[in-house]
Amino acid sequence: MPVGDIVEEIFLIPHVPYKILTELEEKWKTGKVDSVVVFEKLEELHDKNKIPSGWMQMGVDNEEGLEQREEESEEAEENIARQTGEGKEDKEEDGEGDGEESE
DSSP states (O other): OOHHHHHHHHHHGGGOOHHHHHHHHHHHHTTSSOHHHHHHHHHHHHHTTSSOHHHHHHHHHHHHHHHHHHHHHHHHHHHHHHHHHHHHHHHHHHTSSSSOOOO
């Protein structure tokens, strides 16, 4: 986290509306409000200097990291499927994978 974000966070600690944030999180987790509403409320609090910029950026960074891990996982699964599929094709071409005996 950049130094400026740390200073801002320290400065804003007494102003952070922890009760509002806790209630908002509970409503989101129970499905009473959706992610768009939560984000709008967070933006509003940020605009009023109630929550630090670093917190907003950390949320973005976490989301981007999650998306990257999901993409890497999908690519790994595709590679495994491709390798497994190629291995079966190679055996069939050799006459070993079709269950029939060759003469």
